[in-house]
Amino acid sequence: MKPLLITGTDTEVGKTVLTTALVAYWQTYKTLDRLGLMKLLQTGEGDRELYQDENPQLY
Structure with missing residues (x-):
C-alpha cells in the first residue's frame, strides 16, 4: 500500500472534502485489496458528519 x-x-x-472525494473514487473505480483512511487531527467541527454523509458504509 502506498501512503x-x-x-x-x-x-x-x-x-x-478532497480526501472524501478520493476515497469515494477509489472505492468506485479501483480494485483495491485494502484502503485505509486516518485523520490524525480535527480542527473544525462537523468533519465526522461530512464523512458519514458521503461514505455511510465506513461507519
Missing part, C-alpha cells in the same frame, strides 16, 4: 498525505495550512481549505 498519501493530504495537508494544508489553514482550516476550511478543502482537505476533508
Whole structure:
C-alpha cells in the first residue's frame, strides 16, 4: 500500500472534502485489496458528519 498525505495550512481549505472525494473514487473505480483512511487531527467541527454523509458504509 502506498501512503498519501493530504495537508494544508489553514482550516476550511478543502482537505476533508478532497480526501472524501478520493476515497469515494477509489472505492468506485479501483480494485483495491485494502484502503485505509486516518485523520490524525480535527480542527473544525462537523468533519465526522461530512464523512458519514458521503461514505455511510465506513461507519
